[in-house]
Amino acid sequence: MLTDLRFLSGVTALAITLPVSAQFTSPPGATQGSNSGNSSVLSTQPFAAGTAGRRFQYIVGDITAGAQTISQLSLQSDTSTTSLARNIDILLTMGHAPVGTALSPSTTFAANYVSGSETLVLDDGSGGHALQVSLPATPNGFDAIPIPLNHSFAYNGTDELIVDFDTINSTSTGSYSLDVESGTTTVSVGSFSYNGLVGCEPQGVGIRQDIFGRTPASSGGITTCSQYMDDGPMNSFGILSIGFSDPNSNFGGLLCAPLRAYPDIANYFVTTDANGDVGSSTSPIPVSFPDALSSFTFYTQFVIVDPLRAAPELGVSLSDGVKFDITPPSVRPRRMIYSTSSNTTTTGSSSTLYPPVMFFN
Numbered sequence: 388m389l390t391d392l393r394f395l396s397g398v399t400a401l402a403i404t405l406p407v408s409a410q411f412t413s414p415p416g417a418t419q420g421s422n423s424g425n426s427s428v429l430s431t432q433p434f435a436a437g438t439a440g441r442r443f444q445y446i447v448g449d450i451t452a453g454a455q456t457i458s459q460l461s462l463q464s465d466t467s468t469t470s471l472a473r474n475i476d477i478l479l480t481m482g483h484a485p486v487g488t489a490l491s492p493s494t495t496f497a498a499n500y501v502s503g504s505e506t507l508v509l510d511d512g513s514g515g516h517a518l519q520v521s522l523p524a525t526p527n528g529f530d531a532i533p534i535p536l537n538h539s540f541a542y543n544g545t546d547e548l549i550v551d552f553d554t555i556n557s558t559s560t561g562s563y564s565l566d567v568e569s570g571t572t573t574v575s576v577g578s579f580s581y582n583g584l585v586g587c588e589p590q591g592v593g594i595r596q597d598i599f600g601r602t603p604a605s606s607g608g609i610t611t612c613s614q615y616m617d618d619g620p621m622n623s624f625g626i627l628s629i630g631f632s633d634p635n636s637n638f639g640g641l642l643c644a645p646l647r648a649y650p651d652i653a654n655y656f657v658t659t660d661a662n663g664d665v666g667s668s669t670s671p672i673p674v675s676f677p678d679a680l681s682s683f684t685f686y687t688q689f690v691i692v693d694p695l696r697a698a699p700e701l702g703v704s705l706s707d708g709v710k711f712d713i714t715p716p717s718v719r720p721r722r723m724i725y726s727t728s729s730n731t732t733t734t735g736s737s738s739t740l741y742p743p744v745m746f747f748n
Contacts, residue, residue: 411452427465440555440730448720454544464525479509570721582708615666625691647708
């Protein structure tokens with residue numbers, strides 16, 4: 388069931404690139420207001436309570452924006468779990484790490500910095516004491532979780548960036564939900580996000596039709612983007628619409644949900660089973676093409692025949708959509724050195740899991 392879009396190898400060189408913006412992100416291409424990360428975290432992050440505080444030193448080597456002056460930082464909630472609002476004392480430092488540190492760091496916090504690059508970007512203004520910060524309850528619709536910097540940092544655009552949280556005195560003992568992008572030494576070829584989160588409710592099904600995406604993966608020079616669907620019209624047929632365009636329109640009520648993938652690349656014909664499903668989590672529908680030479684975006688959406696829909700709606704039922712942001716193959720050098728037992732310890736544990744999606748201005 389492989390959809391082989393090999394003609395994209397000639398298209399990617401002409402692909403639309405993201406507009407230049409004052410905002411840049413880690414990982415590159417993350418979008419504020421959507422689930423950009425590849426997972427979420429609850430406990431292994433700096434904002435949960437700890438008797439003696441916590442320290443989380445994030446080292447990211449995936450910033451592609453060049454030299455920048457950082458004066459704003461925000462994180463993002465994840466919709467997976469509810470967490471309570473809280474006040475917490477934060478001391479935040481930024482600095483440079485030599486290229487390669489995220490892949491092979493020291494568990495001694497200070498050893499990861501380029502000497503002299505450590506810069507306090509958030510304190511109470513009295514010379515290195517923490518400032519109390521209010522964090523919102525989550526999930527909050529993927530809204531920004533602002534970290535109010537009161538000093539700027541000059542990132543040189545060459546070294547890896549360190550974002551180093553020292554926290555204590557959380558007013559909530561519960562966990563805190565963050566959108567995260569786990570690091571890896573394996574090749575990354577992009578990310579996916581859900582596009583719209585609005586699908587139809589097929590006639591006779593009584594539940595919304597949903598699409599589920601998978602993070603793009605590369606093997607043997609081929610990028611594969613996979614998705615599947617459940618709760619569509621049962622024992623029916625239709626298409627997986629694949630396109631470069633997102634009309635985001637129901638065309639004046641002709642469709643029961645917005646069209647989020649105009650089929651200007653391909654239509655892939657599908658059938659639904661007795662449960663209204665197309666594919667599954669263990670056998671998704673793959674869209675494949677040669678690894679990209681430049682970044683581009685495309686969209687997918689299932690459109691299934693649903694003849695019992697009442698006029699003026701057309702006799703089709705639509706899932707929500709998936710947006711795939713494709714990049715040339717690269718590793719994701721993202722790492723954290725952390726301690727959940729003390730904010731003053733000199734050493735911590737090392738993990739590629741759970742560095743948060745970060746937005747900088």
